[in-house]
Amino acid sequence: QKEVEQNSGPLSVPEGAIASLNCTYSDRGSQSFFWYRQYSGKSPELIMSIYSNGDKEDGRFTAQLNKASQYVSLLIRDSQPSDSATYLCAPLRYSSASKIIFGSGTRLSIRP
Amino acid sequence: DVKVTQSSRYLVKRTGEKVFLECVQDMDHENMFWYRQDPGLGLRLIYFSYDVKMKEKGDIPEGYSVSREKKERFSLILESASTNQTSMYLCASSSSGRAAETQYFGPGTRLLVL
Numbered sequence: 001q002k003e004v005e006q007n008s009g010p011l012s013v014p015e016g017a018i019a020s021l022n023c024t025y026s027d028r029g030s031q032s033f034f035w036y037r038q039y040s041g042k043s044p045e046l047i048m049s050i051y052s053n054g055d056k057e058d059g060r061f062t063a064q065l066n067k068a069s070q071y072v073s074l075l076i077r078d079s080q081p082s083d084s085a086t087y088l089c090a091p092l093r094y095s096s097a098s099k100i101i102f103g104s105g106t107r108l109s110i111r112p
Numbered sequence: 113d114v115k116v117t118q119s120s121r122y123l124v125k126r127t128g129e130k131v132f133l134e135c136v137q138d139m140d141h142e143n144m145f146w147y148r149q150d151p152g153l154g155l156r157l158i159y160f161s162y163d164v165k166m167k168e169k170g171d172i173p174e175g176y177s178v179s180r181e182k183k184e185r186f187s188l189i190l191e192s193a194s195t196n197q198t199s200m201y202l203c204a205s206s207s208s209g210r211a212a213e214t215q216y217f218g219p220g221t222r223l224l225v226l
Contacts, residue, residue, distance in 0.1 A: 008152065032213055034214075042219070043218060043219055043220050044155070044202075044215075045217070046214050049213065049214075088154065092213055099157060099160070099170070100215065102147075102154050102155035102156075103154055104153060104154030105154060
């Protein structure tokens with residue numbers, strides 16, 4: 001079992017709709033969770049972080065966390081063509097030297 | 113703005129060559145990381161460093177070594193390049209404490225080993 005599981009996609013969503021990206025993780029010790037966005041040919045950039053169960057909203061983005069189910073998701077409302085990218089789920093495993101474990105990402109395509 | 117730079121965007125090397133990948137950050141960050149990214153496998157941690165001259169192995173350190181002689185610079189060394197090391201290499205840096213959770217990435221080096 002992979003430490004972080006994401007559907008590779010591509011996930012195709014019409015412009016203006018809600019895109020829903022899902023992620024499950026295996027390490028119950030994970031305490032912080034991050035979503036990175038990576039445009040084709042570019043490096044990842046952090047767009048959301050969440051630490052507690054429930055929802056966290058930032059503009060058009062909402063991160064949802066359920067630690068009991070080891071599940072984290074990212075919702076993008078009013079999807080725009082500029083949202084087309086690969087989204088990486090990344091739990092943080094705390095240890096003597098904390099390391100982020102990246103999922104392989106979900107490719108999102110917003111169609112006009 | 114945090115800036116992380118990598119010495120080359122594209123590199124072509126031959127099997128058996130020694131390869132140096134350099135990474136420099138300008139934000140006085142304590143932590144620096146080297147990843148490789150391959151299709152379907154995502155980002156995998158090779159090595160990281162949390163202080164000058166300090167290093168720790170990541171998940172896939174075999175065939176690689178690192179050097180951090182100055183705080184701002186973290187080098188990845190392929191002692192004897194092999195074709196299975198053809199990949200995109202990404203360097204990242206972060207501050208310490210809670211801020212360590214935000215990693216800033218360089219533009220990447222696409223390495224082809226022939």
